[in-house]
Amino acid sequence: MAMKTLRSLVPLVALGLTAITASAQPGPETIIRGGEVFTAGGLRSADIRVVGSTIAEIGSGLAARGASTREIDARGRLVLPGGVDPHVHLGRDRLDDYTSGSAAALAGGITTISNFGGVGAGSTPAAAVAQAAADVDEQAIADFIFHPIVSDPATATPETLAELAATGQTTIKVFMVRPTYDANAAGFVSTMHAARETGVLMMMHCEDAALVQITSERLLAEGRGGLENFPDARPVTAEVAATQRAVSMAEQTGAALYIVHLSSEGALRVAERAQARGLPVYVETRPIYLHLTRERFDGPTPGLYIGQPPLREQSDVDALWDGIARGTVHVVATDHVAYTREQKLDPAQNVVQHRAGMSNLQVMLPMLYSEGVGDGRISLERFVEVTSSNPARLFGLYPRKGAIAVGSDADLVLWDPEETRTIRNEDMLSNSGYSVHAGRVVTGWPTLTMRRGEIVYRNGEVLGAAGSGELVRRDRWDGPPF
Ligand SMILES: [Zn+2]
Structure with a gap:
């Protein structure tokens, strides 16, 4: 009911009404004054009244209602909905926990992030949620x-997925690239049926396990197992084969499919053909596939660039940017996972045994803005879509998250479109202590981040307290959200 009300209000903002007032809510008041505010209709000069944790009013010349009203000067700033990154790995057993991961995200303009956790043998997805909720x-x-993360499809049945959805978390992740996938392939088809029946969205890592295994083992046996050969160990063919298979599973079961960290033009074309047939196939890509190419592996530190799938060719990079611009790539997410530089450069690694992934939460938005919007590759509207509103819609958070609208959570980022900075290791808040993008010069940077009405980051300093973040309840998958 509340969701419907919010949806119907959004177009009114676009129609140019000067002010829309929600019913009185308790809590302190903040007015964000004079920014260029991104609402459903695009950018408009406006003030935003935040009451408590939500946006109460958007309009011109808003008056403070009490002596205690806090004012934030947003002149010269874009005011954007907080970023939503649905692909982040954190935890007590990792270098970045929920606190340091949060700090990196908030400093980078991202207010809602994910975590993943495995479902043990004989356990349930809902039990994994309960553990995460405590953290x-x-x-x-x-x-x-x-x-x-479902490794054994016996743990993801209609019953256990219904139980999961009842917790307010409505996704599972499946790794096609793990050796256990093919041994359980029939079970995962049944799991996809169960996902459709229970309103759960299946996220799939699409690399073919057999092709990756044999290709990398052969390289190793030939004495070419060094990390400089990592891109050859996990070829595009493996990504295309798995993407095709996942699309066919979605087509046959009637389920929606969310493809995580798609890296190649070949796999994108598979997804685009499915989309053109009207299938609910959604594509996520990742900053390293937009900003880096496989030539990095010819340099002295290939270990820094290890991610699964590997870096590809410039033609793949161009295809992914073009996919964002055309709307066939729906989400840009970090796949953030923290390792130190020393861990990433550990000489004991090879194409079979290695540490995959890197930290990225703090610089994803500035880099995408600078090289996307700034360089004219994508519009500001697309930038907001792929980093906020699309993931909010796909993951059952919209319009509470992913929108600047009356009634939405006051998750806001003040963005200085003119500020030019060099990305520096010493500024990084992730416990990884470095950025693979250090030395890059970018224009456009977040100066203030608000999460549910609280200023949690301002000018280099994280102000929010550990424990103030929430596990957000999400809607079930209910058909294509856009
Ligand atoms: Zn991941």
Whole structure:
């Protein structure tokens, strides 16, 4: 009911009404004054009244209602909805926990992030959520969503997925690239049926396990197992084959499919053909596939660039930017996972055994803005879509998250479109202590981040307290959201 009300209000803002007032809500008041505000209709000069944790009013010349009203000067700033990154790995067993991961995200303009956690043999996805909820309560500053990782499809049945959806978390993740996938392939088809029946969205890592295994083992046996050969160990063919298979599973079961970190033009074309046939196939890509190419592996530090799938060719990079511009790539998410530089450069690694992934939460938005919007590759509207409103819609958070609208959570970023900075290791808040993008010069940077009405980051300093973040309840998958 409340959701419907919010939806119907959004177009009114676009129609140019000067002010829309929600019913009185308790809590302190903040007016964000004079910014260029991104609402459903695009950018408009406006003030935003925040009452408590939500946006109460958007309009011109808003008057303070009490002596205690806090004012934030947003002149010269864009005011954007907080970023939503549905692909982040954190935890007590990792270098970044919910606190340091939150800090990096908030400093980078991202207010809602994910975590993943495995479902043990004989356990359930809902049990994994319960464990995560305790950690969020204690450690989170950003708001969170959670995705159970299903390795054994026997743990993801109509019953256990209905139980999962009842917890308010409505996704699972499946790794086609793991050796256990093919041994359980029939079970995962049944799981996809169960996902459709229960309103759960399946996120799939699409690399073919057999092709990756044999290709990398052969390289190793030939004495070419060094990390400089990592891109050859996980070829595009493996990504295309798995993407095709996942699309066919979605087509046959009637389920929606969310493809995580798609990296190649070949796999994108598979997804685009499915989309053209009207299938609910959604594509996420990742900053490293937009900003880096496989030539990095010819340099002295190939270990820094290890991610699964690997870096590809410039033609793949161009295809992914073009996919964002055309709307066939729906989400840009970090796949953030923190390792130190030393861990990433550990000489014991090879194409089979290695540490995959890197930290990226703090610089994803500035880099995408600078090289996307700034360089004219994508519009500001697309930038907001792929980093906020689309993931909010796909993951059952919209319009509470992913929108600047009356009634939405006051998750806001003040963005200085003129500020030019060099990305520096010493500024990074992730415990990884470095950025793979250090030395890049970018224009456009977040100066203030608000999460549910609270200023949690301002000019280099994280202000929010551990434990103030929430595990956000999400809607079930209910058909294509756009
Ligand atoms: Zn991941």
